[in-house]
Amino acid sequence: MNLTIDIGNTRTKVAVFDGDSLIVEEKHEHTCIPQIQALVSKYRPSYLAYCSVAAEDPEMERALSVLPCHVFHITGETPAPVRVCYKTPKTLGADRLAAVVGAVTLQPMTDLLVIDAGTCITYDLVDAAGLYLGGNISPGVEMRLEALHAQTARLPRIDADADYEVPDLGYDTESAIRAGVVRGIGYELQGCIRHWQKRYPALRIFLTGGDRYAFSDAVRKNILTDSHLVARGLNSLLRHNIATSTSPAQHDEEPATANI
Numbered sequence: 001m002n003l004t005i006d007i008g009n010t011r012t013k014v015a016v017f018d019g020d021s022l023i024v025e026e027k028h029e030h031t032c033i034p035q036i037q038a039l040v041s042k043y044r045p046s047y048l049a050y051c052s053v054a055a056e057d058p059e060m061e062r063a064l065s066v067l068p069c070h071v072f073h074i075t076g077e078t079p080a081p082v083r084v085c086y087k088t089p090k091t092l093g094a095d096r097l098a099a100v101v102g103a104v105t106l107q108p109m110t111d112l113l114v115i116d117a118g119t120c121i122t123y124d125l126v127d128a129a130g131l132y133l134g135g136n137i138s139p140g141v142e143m144r145l146e147a148l149h150a151q152t153a154r155l156p157r158i159d160a161d162a163d164y165e166v167p168d169l170g171y172d173t174e175s176a177i178r179a180g181v182v183r184g185i186g187y188e189l190q191g192c193i194r195h196w197q198k199r200y201p202a203l204r205i206f207l208t209g210g211d212r213y214a215f216s217d218a219v220r221k222n223i224l225t226d227s228h229l230v231a232r233g234l235n236s237l238l239r240h241n242i243a244t245s246t247s248p249a250q251h252d253e254e255p256a257t258a259n260i
Contacts, residue, residue, distance in 0.1 A: 001045040003069070004234035005036065006095060007052035007060070009119040010142075015231035016043050020105070022228055033063045045069050049238035051094030051230075074098065074237055081105075081240050082132045093122070095230050096135065100126050101240075102233030103206040106226065111200040114229070115189060118209040119143065123192055127200070138188065144181045193222075 076092025124135030149157035170176025208229040
């Protein structure tokens, strides 16, 4: 059993894998040390892999370091089953690398565009030869809504919850902002997809982290959605590094924390 932890800007996702099979995933809006400890106690994973794009959390680091399993910190420099062509892998978000690896695990030897719509929206491209070519970063829904409110004198801070209507054309200030942001992101995604499809005609698209955006039928038929993509990638990165960097004898050592 392996356990993966994806610590984001707003949520922490914890998943348990048996080989490549996802057993359970939990999402928490807060520091979830007790929940992690409970999952470790219940499933007794041999290995744990975690990544974080949030601020450093010494309490979490200490809690992970004493768990009864081998703990690995995944970074943008972690050896991966793809060739990273990013010029500054030290600054590459580990969640972006994990999402790419998760997509390649599910669709190997395929040109892939991986879109992760979270606090930020990231676009990452990996080709059929396994070259991770890089990507782009754009503000997410909440960031755009906050910027409109914070950078103007009179625009309100509104909610973009999926329960609200998102019209084609706003009929008041709130609906105009909501439509502008949510539909604007949809247009951005479609434009990005069309751009890369011209260069890679067989391109497949993975969307994770959000699926509220409207796509044309021609675009949607090439989109694969998987909300567990980062977790799958963390598990694949963990298994890749165990297989290539560790001997069977080392597997029996006392649990430890390491950067890989």
